[in-house]
Amino acid sequence: MNPASSTRGTVKERADIALNDDFLRNAVRFTTDRLRSGKKVASTEHGNWEEWRERGRQIRLHTIAHLDYYLNLFVENARSNGVHVHFADNAVEATDIVMTIARQKEAQSVIKSKSMVSEEVHINQALELSGIEAIESDLGEYIIQLAGEGPSHIVIPAIHKNRYQIAELLSEDAGETLEPDTTILAGYVRRKLRQKFLEADIGMTGCNFAIAETGSMVLFENEGNARMVTTVPKTQITLMGMERIVPSWADLEVMATLLPRSATGQRLTMYMSGITGPKRTVDADGPEEMHIIIVDNGRSQQLGDPEFQELLNCIRCGACLNVCPVYRQIGGHSYGGTYSGPIGAVLTPALNKNVAEWDDIASASSLCGACYEACPVKIPLHDMLVSLRRRKVERGHGDKLEALGMRGFATLMANSKRFALAMRLGKIAQKPFVHNSGIHLKLGPLKGWNTYRVAPTLANHSFRDQWKELSAETAAQPKTIDPAVRQRMEQVLADRQHNKSTSRTGGESHE
Amino acid sequence: MSNTNQPFSAKPPVVPNPESSHLTPDHEQHDSSQADWLDELEQKSKAKQQTFMNHIADRLQRPRIQEAPKHPFRGAPEIWQDFNWNEAEKIEKFTKHFTEVGGNVLRMQTLEEAGAFIAEQSRLLNAQYIVRQQLPETEALTLEARLPHVQISAWNSHTEEAWKARAAEADIGIVLADGAAAYTGTVMVTSSASQGRSVSLLPTVCIVLLPIERLQTRLGELLIPWDSKGRENLPAGIHFISGPSRSSDIENELTIGVHGPGIVYTLLIG
Structure with a gap:
């Protein structure tokens, strides 16, 4: 779980290592193919995909443009629901708040469901330094935690491991030999973690969306581990990026339409949970105490920046990874940060402003624009990569x-x-x-x-x-063109102009 | 770990009542030793809230927004709002979508029929423990009478029980859906005193009773009503379930029943 170890060297050196690993390249390609075609089927089946994308973009643009209002509304409503809300400017502050709660609870163990923010602030290391066990409960996350690695894909974190490597890791964990059979391996993790869920003092989650008008937090997942984390332990801590807000449940329908279809090609993830405050007095399950930590950690730096504000529209689906010709070759670890692929190539340097260390990952893109085409909220990632490169040169860090x-x-x-x-x-x-x-x-x-x-x-x-x-x-040749050709060209031109004038504002198709 | 096999008439179900104290969040129940550090964090948080929000407004280069802004793009595209299937289509699509991802859907005329089906499944699966929500509908299944040798508990029917452990050991959990969406093949269950979240989560098999009039076309029909219900009337847990627990984390191979139930039935009643 030490992403720092994977950040050593340049993106080129890390990519060289990845390019020599045949299994990794094949696995990444196979998985991204599966997810990409799944998305294609799901978005086609749904129909009017462009209209939904545009709607998703508008909702995200609107929310971010009024973020102080909506975030404040969320905070007030969540407090009224009985949630303890905290604010963290950076990773250190977020970690401090978690550690304060953990100490007061005299926690022995914290069970986690997938949270990219917790990877971002390296919460597991902090807990373990204090002798508190931190357990990842997502199957893929549990596997890479045993391997001591970070996630290599936003949606499928253990994409780079094969079943033999996984069987080896889990056998060591079990103290007995487990066959490299998916059902056996998953069955072992289910039994092992079931016990951990029931014993854990604190459950820790991320947050896909937070609904401002009711102070609710929403989680999307397939395994049921996020539901376990928010149901079984007595204390729940949620780490939430400050930009995760949507105004209403009505807006959630749009996000629920875009996110699963873009991430895995599903109509909806097997579970979507809206959690509104801790358990009610008369309830017999659910957390007695609920904390939400709202994390900035570089996000507010993007606000008011015309080139990068839209970065905060990201809903973390990973569709841009699956279509990226560079990601498909080198895999997630080559990017060296918590977030990989095109979104990582922009987000990592943006969140770590002025950290020269990240300068080179903006070059890990062919600028083909496939990421923009795939993005369910139409973030112009390829334009942002050009801006990043330009800023790097302007700051005198160019080659x-x-x-x-x-x-x-x-x-x-x-x-x-x-x-x-x-x-x-x-x-x-x-x-x-x-x-x-x-x-x-x-x-x-x-x-x-x-x-x-x-x-x-x-x-x-x-x-x-x-x-x-x-x-x-x-x-010497006649200058007039074939009238048929001429007519065809004129028609094409007329069509193009017509489309331009009737298309909605913003987000022209990428040509 | 004593289990109870109570006849369903033993205690009346706790009927949720928005007026009553059951909506009091648990944070108001802390003892004073805990309150100190929580109060301290709370004060810190409130002090920081203003600087945090002001910083956002500063970055956006404008004063703080205090009034609700106009939100012209709220919710799904307009054409979508009028999209509705008739009942036959809803049933067909719900069944198709729920089944495609590994769930099971069966049509039943009555709760009586559903009870007979569940009893038969329990015998087939050799179920030892069943936990059901404490509701008139799950009571009307008369499972206690049908399965005298199975330990059947009604969620939260008495306070001294370790209910999470009851659900964790259960082979079958039985819940009532508050709604369903055919378009995504999703059922919605909510939490309350008599409707534990664990009942649809911890047992190996989950059986959802879905009265047919609660089946809608779009997911939005289940979501949008929460906007107007009033924040204080929302249940703590609103769960949307679209099939069995699954993962493709190991070599992209589909595994069913990773943390939640691996077998899920929706019984369409009516």
Whole structure:
């Protein structure tokens, strides 16, 4: 459970390790394929997907733009429901509040359901330092906790482990050999954790959505462990990112439509629970005491930033991971932070503002825009990645060699005589390095490219060299285009303009 | 761990009453030794709340918003609000969707018929313990009479029992749905004194009684009413269940019954 260990080195070094692990690459690809096609089926089946996306985006935009109002409303209502609400500016404060509660409760063990915020503030380490057992109860999280690793996917945290590795980990935990059979392994975890649930002093959860108007918190899950955590232990602590708010239960319908379909292709997760305060006096189960810790930890830095405010619209579905060609190759751990994939590449540097350490993960993207297409609330992640790169260069953290190269390129391209001269010199200079009509040299600026590819040579007779003949040739031909072609082109243009004027504001389709 | 096999007439069910004290949250019941540190945290929290909210407004470069803002995009798209299936379609879709994810749906005419079915299943599964919500509908199943050798408890029928342990050891839990949505194949159960959250969660098998008139088309039909019910009238737990507990965390292979019930029946009554 020490993500710090996975953050060592650059994103490139971590990716190199991941790229050499065949199982990891296959598993990530297989899983992301499954989730991606599941989403496609579910969103198509639902119909009007674009309209729902736009609605989801509008609700998130509205809530974040009025976050002080809605968050305050949530806090007041949750308090009236009997919840103890706390505020944490950063990870240290969040941890302190949890530790205060745990000490007062003289807690021996804390049982947790999946919470990315708790990963973000490293709560397990803090508890364990104080001798309090912290147990992850989500099957995948339990497995990676035994392995001492962090999650590699928002939705499927143990995506990188195969059943043999899992059987080994669980056998060690059980003190007996367990067959590498999914049913046996899951059955063992069910029995083991059932006991832990009944013994635990504190249950700790994350929060998918918090409903401002009634002070309720909502959890989506498939295993039932989040329900266990909010039903069995006497004390419940919920860690909630400050942006998790939706105004009403009516708005929850939109989120409940978008989140499961985008995350796993389900119509709805097997369980969705709305928890409104601790158990009532006459109830015989549910937590007697309930705490909600509202965590900032870098989130408020995105507010008022025109390029990054929309980052707070994220509903943590992981759809952007499943479509990302880079994530699909290198897996989640290569990103080095709590959040991986395109959302992680933006969120991690944004939440850790000015931490030079994270600068390189903004480069782990091909800027293809598939993440934006997949995002159920239409966050323009690829634009944000460009902004991040630009800010990095503006702050003077850019690659010096690259900047020099770009300046040289600009000088060269600005003047045709200079360019022609350079090409003539280049044709001569490349001669010693050309083999089989390609350049294989792995030195200097060519190293990065030529490690996996072969650079093409400069042509003997370039397009520019041929231009005189070619322009003469085209000048000799009739200038009118085929009327059929012309008509088709005009139709395309008219359609495009028509679509543009009738489409709703914001979120043009990505072209 | 004494279990009771009470005839259902032993105690009247606790009927939820919004006027009564059952809605008092438990935080008002703490003894004074606990109150000290909680009070201290509470004071800290209230002091911090203002700076926290002011900071958000500052970042958004405007004064604090105190009045409810206009929310033109509230809830699902308008076309969706008019989408409704007729009863036959609702039954067909609910059955299809709940079954597709591994649940079971059966149509029953009466609670009497449901009781006979549950008794038969209990014998097949060799159930030793059953826990049911303490409601007229689950009482009308007359399971106590049908299964004299099975220990059947009605949730929270007396205060001295360790009810969570009762539910944890139960083979079958029986609950009444407060509503259902055909579109997602979801049943809704709520918590109260007589309706433990554990009953639909801890037993190996969960049986949900769904009166047919409570079956709606859209999930929104179950969610939106909570907006107008009034915060103080919401139950502590509102649970939406769409099938058996499941996980695909090990090599993407589907496993059923990870933490919650692996076998789930919805009995459509009426």
